Amino acid sequence: MTVTRLDGDQLAQCIDELATLLIDAVDGGASVGFLAPLDHAAAATWWRGRAEPVATGRLAVWAARDGARVLGTVSLAFPDKPNSRHRAELVKLMVHRDARGHGLGRTLLETAESAAAATGVTLLHLDTETDSPAESLYRSAGWTRAGVIPDYAAEPGGLLRPTTLYYKHVKALPAAVDEAAGAAGRPLAR
Numbered sequence: 001m002t003v004t005r006l007d008g009d010q011l012a013q014c015i016d017e018l019a020t021l022l023i024d025a026v027d028g029g030a031s032v033g034f035l036a037p038l039d040h041a042a043a044a045t046w047w048r049g050r051a052e053p054v055a056t057g058r059l060a061v062w063a064a065r066d067g068a069r070v071l072g073t074v075s076l077a078f079p080d081k082p083n084s085r086h087r088a089e090l091v092k093l094m095v096h097r098d099a100r101g102h103g104l105g106r107t108l109l110e111t112a113e114s115a116a117a118a119t120g121v122t123l124l125h126l127d128t129e130t131d132s133p134a135e136s137l138y139r140s141a142g143w144t145r146a147g148v149i150p151d152y153a154a155e156p157g158g159l160l161r162p163t164t165l166y167y168k169h170v171k172a173l174p175a176a177v178d179e180a181a182g183a184a185g186r187p188l189a190r
Contacts, residue, residue, distance in 0.1 A: 001071070001104065003064045003111050008055040011047070014063060017070035019043035025094040026156045031129035031163075032092060036156040053077075062111055064095075064104055071099040074108040076116055076124075087123040088116050093134065105137050113141075117170045124170060129155060130162040143168045 006014070022043040026034045034043075053059035058080060064072035072095040076088045090112055095105045116124055128134045130148055139145070143166040152163035 001064055001066050001107075003062050003072075003107060005115070006054065006061045006063055008051055010063075011051055011054050011061060014070055015044050015047050016040075017068070018047045018063065018073060021070050021073060021094055021096055022046065024096050028097045029156055030094065030134075031132065031153055031155045031161060032094060033153070034156065035154060035158055038156075050075075060112075060115060062108060062115075064099075064108060066099070071096045072104045072108050074112045076112050076121075078119075078121075086121060087125065088119075088121045090124050090126040093126075105134075106141065109137065109141055113168070113170050117173050120172045122170060122172050123167060125165065125167045127152070127163045127165050129153070130164045135164060138166050141168075 004010070011018075019040050020043075022032070022034070023038050023040060025032050026036050026038045034046075050059055050061060054061055058078050060076045060078070062074050063070045072093075074093040075091045077091050078088050079085070090109075093105060093108055093112075095108070113124065125146075126138070126143070127149075128138065146165040146167055148162050148164050150162045151160040153161060155161045
């Protein structure tokens with residue numbers, strides 16, 4: 001299993017595999033922003049829409065592959081406001097049902113956390129469906145529950161469910177802090 005940060009060309013090359021992963025997540029009940037049934041064309045279109053944010057550095061996407069098959073993904077969304085450069089949102093952590101239970105979700109989470117620290121990000125946040133399997137992963141990885149919003153999002157079957165917000169402080173790596181201090185007002189390197 002390899003985990004690789006995708007550039008724009010790499011993202012474009014694995015749209016079909018990422019779409020298949022997204023469909024599997026939705027079919028498996030994951031509340032990742034889509035209703036079931038999700039067809040391949042819609043899933044591929046959504047992933048194609050990530051190309052511009054990846055190209056501009058506002059979004060970082062990692063894919064976990066076992067050969068040519070994408071079995072997991074995670075992303076970091078970086079805000080573009082000057083007062084928000086210290087934080088990022090963890091989004092779309094997905095592991096194919098065939099690959100669950102082997103630590104891939106934790107590996108992807110640790111990859112995103114390390115990458116955030118390397119860019120000088122010190123605060124991560126996310127939201128997840130309350131009482132979902134993902135919550136135990138986040139809690140065991142040191143994320144702090146900030147609160148619950150009732151009826152926040154519809155799960156794949158359309159039922160409104162509460163969402164739990166989490167955050168985690170990560171320690172910026174010294175090189176990232178030095179670079180940020182030298183940049184004086186410029187965005188952190190992504």
